[in-house]
Every structure is written in C-alpha cells, then in structure tokens.
Amino acid sequence: MTFDAQWLRLYVVTDSALCGDRGVAETVRQALAGGVTAVQLRDHEATTRELIDTARELRHLTAAAGVPLIIDDRLDVALAARADGVHLGQSDLHPVDARRVAGHGLAIGHSVSCIDEVEAVAEWPAGTIDYLGIGPVFATPTKPNAAAPLGIDGVREVLDCCDIPAVAIGGIKEVHVAPLREAGAAGVAVVSAICAAPDPAAAARILLAAEEIR
Template identity: 60%
Template sequence: MSARDPDLLLYLVTDADACGDRGVEETVRAAVAGGVTTVQLRDHRATTRELYCSAVRLRELLSGSAVTLVVDDRLDVALAAGVDGVHLGQSDLPVERARAVAGPEMVIGLSVANREEAERAASLPSGTIDYLGVGPVFPTTTKADAGPTIGLGELGTICAMTSLPCVAIGGIGEAQARAVIGAGAAGVAVVAAICAAGDPEEAAQQLRRRVGR
C-alpha cells in the first residue's frame, strides 16, 4: 500500500477513554490483527508531547504493515512523528496550506458534514486531499461537537458528488456497516464499536465480514 493510496475499508478512530485500562496501543494491536486497515490517532486532551509520543509508538507498532496511520487535526505532530498522514476538520489548517507544508507524499483527509463542504472539497486542485470523512451518519456519543446526523440518503448523495473516496463516520457499528458501504462509502470509520469492545480483535473481524472483505 503506497502512502497516498490508503485502504480505508475499516478505519479505526482511537478514543483513550473508550479503550479504558487496555490502552490505545493494545487496542490498536488487537484491532489490526482483526482487520483494521487505517488508524486515526485522536486525543484532544493529550498535550502536544503526549500526542507525539503516542504517534511514535503507534508508528513503531504498525511498522512493516500495510496499515495507514494518521493523526487527527495536528499536522505538526504528524510530521514530527513521521506517520503516514493527517486528518483535518473544517476549522483546522486549510487543506491547501497543509498540502503545501506536508509535501506530496503525506495522506490528507478532510471531514465534511454536508453537500456544501463536499462541493468545496471536490473543487480543490487534484491531489490536495486523498479522502473525505463524511458524517455523522448516525447519532454518536464519542464526539460531543459532531453536529446533526445526515443519514444514509445524504451519505449516498455526498459519495456520488465526488471522485474522492468517502469514509462514513458517526454511530457506525456492526449493524450499520453493510448499509453504509451499500450507500457508496469506500469505508466505515468506527470508534466505540472497537475501542469499547470487550474483544477488539473479534469486533474488527465482525466488522470486516460486514463490509465484505
């Protein structure tokens, strides 16, 4: 898997609270064994140093695998830690500037929550971003500022609007995963479905079966 061609099929967003005593690293280790293809390190409460150290440990854990590792929001940490990419929100560093700073090799994802944001993303020069995170599709308890849900219908509309691969996020578990792929998403992003599971490896395996490969 090249750095700019991430496999987005099963995309894990980490949540330290949901991982509990098991911790993020052990949760990621188990989830990858179960079939997770991309990992996003998300921890808004960590200090810059803590986030950097976590990113380095995960990079070492995933070294030699085909799993893509991105850091949420923090391009500086992603660059310093030498991970594969960064995922940006609408209020983060503009993706055009992020690409200029990051260079051509880094994976850059962008969150969109509606058609207007998807249209703006689609109008960017080719190669600026690599994928869209679309949602929240369903109600979620893991992101307080997630915004209103868009549902499967709007997800499908947004996916059809762009040639960029779309990863659906927000309230997605085993019961919703197949329908999300059926709506046109290239992958499903999950938080609690794996991080809060008693057996993250088994949870990832079940999700992989749902999404078809």
C-alpha cells in the same frame, strides 16, 4: 506509504477514555490483529509531546502490520512522528495549506458533513486531499458537537456529489456496514465499536465480515 482507497475499508479512530485500562497502544495492537486497515490517533486532551510519543509508539505497530497511521487535526504531530497521513476537520488547518507544507508524501483526509462542503473541495487544486470523511452518519457520544446526523440516505446524497474516496463515520455498528458500502462509501470509520469492545480483534473481524454479507 502511498495512499490507497483500501486504507478506508475499516478505519479505527482511537479514544483513550474508551480504551480504558487496556490503553490505546494495546487496543490498536489487538485491532490490527483483527484486520483494521487504518488507524487514526485522536486525543484532544493530550499535550503535543504526549501525542508525538503515542504516535511514535503506534507507528511501530502499524508499520509492522503494513497499515497506515493517520493523525487527527495535527499536521505538526504527523510530520514529527513520520505518520502516513493527517485528517483535518472544518476548523483545522486548511487542507490547501497543509498540502503546501507537507508536500505529496503525506496523505490528507478532510471531514465533510454536507453537499456544500463537498462542493467547496472541488474548488481546491487537484491532489489537495486524498480522501473524505463523511458524517456523522448517526449521532455519537464520542463527538457531541458534531453536525446533524446524515443517515445512510444523506451519506449517499453527499457521495453522489464527489469522486473522491470517502469513509463514513459516526455511530456505525455492524448492521450499518453493508448499507454504507452499497451507498458508495469506500469503508467505515469506527470509534466505540472497536475501542470500547472487550475484544477489539474480534470486533474488527465482525465489522469486516459484515461488509461481505451483501
């Protein structure tokens, strides 16, 4: 599946603790029914084999829905599970090395939290990454060791320095969707707003509708 900026419109990042007894796969199934446009598998507690098993289970769901599956941090898991992409943070495998290994059949996302990090990306070979994840927009308990929150104005400042499609992430709720899109984000990435919701499908629909109230 070739990268498209539309992937970023409503991008859900999984959290097994927040999914609770419902489980990650069922939460993703419901979120897909609600219209999410990308799914990222993130689980820092799982073993490599557990991650691959979960990724393959999710891959069946996302492929049937025509939605990309992205793996957080782990290029090896993304390749083993034949996912559509990998998302790499500042301390993960360098995106230039990841592109060298994966070729151009895999989408690569990269997290940035300040203008300096965006400017560093501009020094890499063209086509190294397909999109940026900018955040955290707001403080969030799902990533307590994250950088200082940018706020919507901070996200706008970072976006003004790059021409790569970007998704905003970090503590995002319904009321933030339209302002972030107006600031230039291609979409929003959420964790709690969908994974912790009693009805993930309804939560996804609300977030998509919020984008349209502009």
